[in-house]
Amino acid sequence: MNEASASKTANDGHGSWLTYRPEIKVLDCTIRDGGLMNAHRFTDEVVKAVYETCVAAGVDYLELGYKNSKEQFPKANFGPWKHCDEEDLRRIVGDNKTDLKLSAIADAEKCDYQKDILPADQSVLDMIRVATYIHQIPVALEMIHDAHEKGYETTVNVMAVSTVQENDLEEGLEILAQSPVGTIYLVDSFGSFYSEEVRDLTKQYLAACAATGKEVGIHTHNNQQLAYANTIEAVVQGANFLDATMAGLGRGAGNCPLELLIGFLKNPKYRLRPILDCVESHIMPLRRNMHWGFDLSYMLTGLLNQHPRAAMSYLDTPESERPSIVKFYDEVMEA
Amino acid sequence: MNEASASKTANDGHGSWLTYRPEIKVLDCTIRDGGLMNAHRFTDEVVKAVYETCVAAGVDYLELGYKNSKEQFPKANFGPWKHCDEEDLRRIVGDNKTDLKLSAIADAEKCDYQKDILPADQSVLDMIRVATYIHQIPVALEMIHDAHEKGYETTVNVMAVSTVQENDLEEGLEILAQSPVGTIYLVDSFGSFYSEEVRDLTKQYLAACAATGKEVGIHTHNNQQLAYANTIEAVVQGANFLDATMAGLGRGAGNCPLELLIGFLKNPKYRLRPILDCVESHIMPLRRNMHWGFDLSYMLTGLLNQHPRAAMSYLDTPESERPSIVKFYDEVMEA
Structure with missing residues (x-):
């Protein structure tokens, strides 16, 4: 497989098995997406293991959870990763003096971003990801601007696009392309896309981002055992931000397994060995109480x-x- | 997804979601490939359930096992599906007065095909599949001729092509294309292929078969969670014979799940409902004693x-x- 052959504009076929695309970034969202299966209640031991594993494996970004509203989602009803308070983050990562960047996701209309997201220089977080349905894009734009002005890298994750009309999506992408957001994510919320659809949509997202310097990301679900296949299809087309989770831990059928993705990527900075260890020692034991994966x-x-x-x-x-x-x-x- | 858009020579993009390619044939090999995990010992109840389900689901071919040598593989050491004796087959399918065709597979150098494969008019089998490594092709050709002369449909399944040199494969395909075999299978024995490789290989197989009237088939394994994705990639390129198994039951990481494949194919003759029932009632319970699937x-x-x-x-x-x-x-x- 030939990740390098896929430029952002065309697959010219001149890549090789021995090269790779250094622009590719891997984002681990094991604790974030997995948190949807246990109300964000993980032991600190597991969260620390995931953090340390991502550092050791050369993963680029780690997302531990949400910045969601404490009024809508009272702290008592959830584990710490529903809100990602600074003290909770720092209990795990200290000041995070590593190359691993940290992100949190904020749902449009489910967060009090003005007060709950600190200026970047007061936080260990490096990136804010804005999750939005297509009809919430005006709200999402305000959140993007807020995060951008506070000094964060940003992404926007347009959810459930498999239910969006083509014209609406095209218009949504045009608007987002004019925002300061760094990366626009293609999200297969329902795990319903086939690879041909991912190919066409990735091309559409890339076209919308052309000449803006923005990247395209991919976030998949494994309902049809296509999460990994669709992720590498997006890579081949030119997506550079790749979400994955250890053992595919995530809502419902779960996500693209990080261990498969790291096995595929050729950049020597990535290391499979620590991920195998973490999956076996910390993630698989969670199966006793959490039931994710293909069904x-x-x-x-x-x-x-x-x-x-x-x-x-x-x-x-x-x-x-x-x-x-x-x-x-x-x-x-x-x- | 657009199976109809993929003609055997080119994807002209003119298919639609509402059409399908009637040439596509689905072969269920649940009992055959699953037999590699239990020395071919299934209860008659399970085998009958698979047979009846395939009939009800509109599956085209059912493969219950091997025609392998009783001298090399004594009957006492295996269940009946190592040898597929006529009386064992008929105990399950009677005279098989249905549209479902039956096949058995014979490994080159592991079978006594001259005596163990009856003339087609004395057997309930409709098709003989010859499994061969690239260096056994001369033997495979004799087996193909034998089965063809006895009145069977035939396929040849070239195993482990992920370890075969390109020139050898090209030459092997040229030779097989000149034989009377009906279908040449692309087989991902080790579950190591990515979709781009499956695309290129399917094209190569189709090119070798061009103008011969032969079909190309695909048989995958799920080591990298790509069995289904690679199968539909082959469909899109033009492969028309598709192997799958219920719940992916098969050697090691298992095969392309039949329930996913039937969910994907648009031909209304296929029915998902009986397959769901059989998977839940008869195949999943086997997990108590058999351990197949991604690991x-x-x-x-x-x-x-x-x-x-x-x-x-x-x-x-x-x-x-x-x-x-x-x-x-x-x-x-x-x-």
Whole structure:
């Protein structure tokens, strides 16, 4: 596979197995996306292990959680990674004197970014990622400006684009391309995209970013066992910001597994060995209480381009009371 | 996704979501490839369920096992699907008065095809698949001729092509293209191919078959979670014979899951519902005693383009005695 052959404008076929694209950045969001499966409650031991592993593995960015509103989401109801308070972050990373950059994500209309996001020089965070549905882009733009003025790198993650009309997406991308955001993410929220769609959308995102200096990112879900395949398809097309999680830990069917992605990327700064250790020692044991990853129910919501909530609710039902998968299929087909 | 847009010679982009390619054939090899994980010992109940499900789901071919030598592989050491004797087949399928065709696979140099493969008019089998390494092609050609003369449809499955030199493969394909074989399979034995490689190889196989009327098939393994992605990449390029297994049951990391593939294909003759039922009722319960599917150890052999046997042996070690995955990594990196 030939990541280097994919320039941002065209695949000229002149790359080789022995070269790589140094612009590629890997973002680990194990704790952030995984937090959607346990109300953001991880032991400090696990969070520290993920942090130290990312440093050792040469990962570029680590995202531990959300900067979401404490009024809408009271602290008592969630673990610390729903809000990423500075003291919680520093308990894990100290002053983070490493090459690993830290990010947090903030959902449009679910955060009090004006007060909860500190100026960058008072925070260990390096990047703010703004998650937005297409109709929230005006709010997202304010958040991007706020984070940018506070001194952060920024990304915008347009969610659920598999349900967005083409014209709306084109217009949304045009607007975002005029903002100061650094990276625009293609997000397959429902795990419903096939590689051909990822290829076409990545090209569309890159075209919208052309001449702006912005990068395109990719964030996938594994409902159809395509999270990794779609991530490398986006790489081949020219996406340079890549989200992944250890053992694919993440909401529902989970995300692109970091261990597969690092195995694929040729940049010698990346190291697979520490990731293997962390997955075995710290992430797989979480399976005793957390149930993420491919399942027929997630496959069906992905296939039908639906939010995974029906499947999550199905799997939350105790196994003895759970209806058959055929009954679930009949229900989601009606939905 | 756009299976119809992919003609055998070029993707002209004129297909649509609402059309499909009627030439596509799906082959279920759940019992055949899964048999490599349990010495071909399945209960008749499971085999019958798979057969009946394939009939109900509109699957085109069902492969239950091997026609391998009883001298090399004594009957006492294996379940019935190592040899696919006519009485075993008929115990499951009767005279198979259905549209589902039946196949068995025969390994070059591991079978007594002259005597063990009956004339087609005395068998419920419709197709013989010849599995061969590149250096066994002369033997494979004799087997193809034998099966063809006996009245069978035939395929040839060239194994482990990820380890074959390009010139050797080109020459092998040229020779096979001159044989009476019906379909030439691209086989990713080690689960090591990325989609770009599958695209290029599928094109190469199609080019070798051009003007012969032969079809190209695809058989994948899931070591890098790419079995399904690579199968649909081959479809898009023009492969028309597609191997898949229920719940991905198969050697090591397993195969392309039939439920994903049927969810993807647009031909209305295919039905997902009976497959979901069979996976839940008959295949998932096998997990109590059989351990197939993605695992870090299979990922590593795939990444390194090695036979999965080191990973299979690693996973056969009782968990309490198994070395860490990092130690396994260090060992396979040395191999």
